[in-house]
Amino acid sequence: MNINIRKAVKADCPRILALIHELALYEKAPHEVTVTLKEMEDAGFGSQPVWEAFVAETAGVIQGIALYYIRYSTWKGRRIYLEDLIVTEEMRGKGIGKLLFDCVLKEGKRKGYSGMAWQVLDWNETAINFYKKYNASFDSEWVNVSINN
Secondary structure, three states: OOEEEEEEOOHHHHHHHHHHHHHHHHHOOHHHOOOOOHHHHHHHOOOOOOOOOOOOEEOOEEEEEEEEEEEEEEEEEEEEEEEEEEEEEHOOOHHHHHHHHHHHHHHHHOOOOEEEEEOOOOOOOOHHHHOOOOOOOOOOOOOOOOOOO
């Protein structure tokens, strides 16, 4: 199987959004996805882009994404925040997630950032075990907090 990893372009947004919906179903929260295609396109490719992504293609079809942005830690400096690492259900276990994850790690190193952070659901043992292979640190002290408009 030939896997092509590349930076996302605006034309990828419909497929990226479809993968986000697939992830939301997997995480038992499809009602939580409220972002529109227009918002996604503008936020990634408008006049003030706030996210970037790598996509993984096989036979010209996007089968996975790693969507990230830059965050600033007052303790650590600039870091990548990996918002989503998604591989289609039928393509999981074929190394696509590793290729995407490694690309994001390399991007942070290339830019001189101090590291990368992300979240994983506590019941997603497959993902947790994947991240443990990287000797990732898991922090159970912090609680997620957000406000919706």
